[in-house]
Amino acid sequence: MPELPEVETIKRGLQTKIVGLTIKSIEVLNPKSFQGDEALLRDAKITGVWRRAKVLGIELESSLRGDTPKQSRQTRSPRSSLAMTLLFHLKMSGQIIFQGTKSTVIGGHPTKDMTGEMPNKSTRVIFKFSDGSKLYFNDQRKFGWVKLVSQEELAAVSFLNLLGPEPLEEGFTWQILKQNLLRHKNVPIKVAILDQTTVSGVGNIYACEACFNAKIHPTKKVSQLTDKDFQKLHQGIIDALTLSIAKGGSSKQHYFNEAGEKGYFLDFAFVYDRAGQPCKVCQTPIEKIKLGGRGTYFCPICQGY
DNA sequence: CACTTGACCTGTCCGC
């Protein structure tokens, strides 16, 4: 999926479009893609959208109308409501597409032979709002998920609690990065960056780009890095993510923003998916190897040992 | 314990 810049782009788009909307119904086309009590979503109002690492959260205020009317009136205050959160993880091929009341044709093509009409054959969950607009969760490979959780359950999601610092926020310093990376002394640096407890939200594309920005060979072991390297890597991660957000994220095959539009960061990438093409700095052909089971791109000269 | 590999799925692309 989408890594941090892609989810951030979707978040920003959704914030302007769905906050304030009320869910009328939900349609689950693939049971494994949705976990939680669908009934709680009826009449729930969207109060906010946030991102943590590669996870998107949609905050909801439920009206609790699913309860037995008489009981709920006796045991709860008349205006009692329940805060809940819809968590989305897009994994490798997930998409979140919003279709407003006025849009006719929208994007979000999972394969090039599709028209962009929603729903399509990779649509797994559909959220329908009271004003007629809809939110589609598409996921070709079915690795992604949507979970409806209470505030208590949200606080207990171990995946979220174990995440490392957000790379674009204050708490992310090169010293923290160094400290977290050193938990994997004997691991190639590029693999260690992918560990979400080291720094959150950096996936395969940006791990490659960050190593290039820092001029560090991806196979170099963490224990071999100097403080100067950690500093360059820290800045390299920030630069890669920031530039990508500015370009609307990376679209290789599956990524589209909430409006069905592509992102253009890969046009600006230095190494990712550029095997055999000349390095944009020194013209040396970019090489591709496999590290930790993932395709890894680098310039053998700029990132020489 | 540190680290690596396979599994989860569907689709595309490339070589024969």
Added chain:
DNA sequence: TGCGGACAGGTCAAGT
């Protein structure tokens, strides 16, 4: 044109 295999943005579990 068809078939088999490798590969794809992530995370978890089981293996060494």
